[in-house]
Amino acid sequence: MPDPSATAPDPASRLPDEHTLARSLGHGQMAMIAMGSALGTGLFLGSGGAIALAGPAVIVCFAAGSLIAACIALCMGEMASRHPVRGGFGTLAAHYLSPFWGYLTRWLYWIVTVAVTGTELVACAAYLQYWAPKDAAGKPVLDLWVGILIFAAIILVINVTSVGSFGAIEFVLSSIKVIAVLLFILVGLFLVFFGLPSAPAPGLANLTADGGFAPNGWGAVWVAMWVVMFSFGGIELLSVTAAEAKDPSTSIRTAARTTVIRLAFFYILAITVVVALVPWKVASGTGDDLQMSPFVMVFDRLGVPGAASITNLLVLIAALSAANANLYAGSRMLQSLATDGMAPRFFRTLSARRVPSRAILVSSAGIVLAAVLAFTGVAGVFGYMMSLVMFSVLLVWALILITYVVYHRRRDGLExxxxxxxxxxxxxxxxxxxxxxxxxxxxxxxxxxxxVGVPAVLVAVVLYLAVVRRRMDVSAIEEAFAEADAMRTRGA
Incomplete structure (x- = not known):
């Protein structure tokens, strides 16, 4: 296996400029892009399902999830800061494990981003229905698929602009939701311990009422982890954005630390506020296709004037930001696969604005799937897509950590x-x-x-053995490392 720090021919001589991503993302933008993907529907909408399973003990689930996410982010952050390559952790797996594992990791993650993009837009459309007029049966007159298409148009326009513009917009969107979560926590804690004239302070009574802290037993707390870990999907973007960072070494180091701290703080405190203010059975009484976030429900039940609508707007922005970030990640992953000969070369081409517009369009397949499922009236759209994401992302996380173990044995002291x-x-x-x-x-x-996932993996294996193994370009992977290391050495 070639030394990742070895000198290689100038990659530009092999990969034309039109196939090389622009390095335009700053420190704050990278941190907020990662937050933009992770701090989204899993917390704001999917947390209702976790509360239904674990009750108030969902707090323990989020604490354990924060620990697992921290391990992944820190290990991945070290590797990405040393090797800021296109394709992120997927290219790292190709280099330190084998080209096959790099191929599988990247395709699995592409599936994750495609499904998450669709899932987040389902959530956006559901939030939009909160304001929509209701018919005689109390159902929104605005169909879910209409909302999906509206928000799809927004994120497609954002993504086909330059990466600098994307980073600036995502920074704003993510900043709004970070501030919103912080305000929710502060206001929520005030309501928990001091209350309002119209809503007496419940204190911590709701944490042990109605069956105790773990009303369904501690086994249910373990089961709820599959829902909770969906909330942490997106931390991988720290590695994916490395190829477009102005100063990846510093940016990734800062982003890895701040993302871990922020996510743990926000998730644990925010979910504590929810189950402290609203009885857990009420907060979880939503079903598969949620129409109201537990966070919105807090203010809706307490009767705080206008607060529920404002909160609904903020969680809509959070979901839109996450969809935006995942469409970005999926397109970059597909472009890196195409550059290494592991996907059709057609997708490696960049537009005049240095963005992979072809890969962006194909990576919007999850949006189309979500809209079709919603249009045909398939029940449980959100739940089905979330479970498929979890199956795939767990495999990706496992491969990231295994890659780190091998990387750790070979690291050269330049970290x-x-x-x-x-x-x-x-x-x-x-x-x-x-x-x-x-x-x-x-x-x-x-x-x-x-x-669905196991057959998909088997199909990917067959395609690799039958087609990809003969077409892939291993030298392109090593040249990506040489290019990234040279850029890092120059302090670009």
Whole structure:
């Protein structure tokens, strides 16, 4: 295996400028893009399903999820800061494990981003229905698929602009939701401990009322982890954005640390506020296709004037930001696969604005799927897509951590950022991922996802052996490392 720091021919001599991504993202933009993907529907909408399973003990689920996510982000951050390559962790897997694992990791993650983009837009459309007029039966007159198409047009326009413009817009969207979550926590804590004249302070009574802290038992807390971990999907963007960072070493180091701290703080405190203010059975009484976020429900039930509508607007922005970030990630992953000969070369081409517009259009397939499912009236659209995402992303996380273990043995001492604990941290994260994956034995949605995911993986393996293995360009992977290392050495 060639030394990743070895000198290689100038990649520009092999990969024309029109196939090379622009390095335009700053420190703050990278951190907010990662937050934009992770801080989205999983917390604001999907948390209702986790509360239904675990009750108030969902707080423990989010604490455990924060630990697993921290292990993944820190290990991935160290590798990405050392090797800011296109394709991120997928290209790292190709280099440190084998081209096959790099191929599989990237295709799995592309599936994740495609499905998440569609899922987030389903959530956006559901939030929009909060304001829509209702018919005699109390159902919104605005169809879900209409909302999906409206928001799809918005994120497609954002993504086909330059990466600098994308980064600026995503920074604004993510900043809005970060501030919103912080305000929700502060206002929520005030309502928990001080209350209002119209809504007496409940204190912490709701955490143990109606069956106790873990009303469905601690086994249910483990089962709820498959829903909770969906909330942390998106931390992988730290690695994907490295190829378009102005100063990846510093940016990724900063982004990895701040993202871990922010997510743990926001998730644990925000979900605590929800289950403290609203009885857990009420907060979870939503079903598969949620029409109201538990966060909106908090203010809706308390009767705070206008607060529910404002909160609904903010969680809509959060979902739109996450969809925007995932469409970005999927297009970059597909473009890197095409550049390495693991996907049709057609998708490696960049537009005049240095964005992979062809890959963006194909990566919007999840939006089309979500709209079709909603239009045909298939029940449980959100739940089905979320379970498929979880099956795929758990495999991706496991491969990231395994890649880190191999990388750790070969690292050359040139790292500017090291994951605390090293291999121990990776092993802890891997054990957590396996424990969550084990819920496939008891969770019907996960079994359904496995029934789709396992055949998909087998098809990918067959395609690799039959077609990709002969067409892939291993030298392009090594040249990507040489280019990234040269750029890093120059301090670009």
């Amino acid at each position: 500017v950022f090291r994951a605390p604990g090293g291999v121990v941290t990776a092993v802890v994260g891997l054990v957590g991922v396996i424990a969550v994956f084990a819920t496939v034995a008891v969770v019907p949605e996960m079994r359904l996802a496995a029934m």
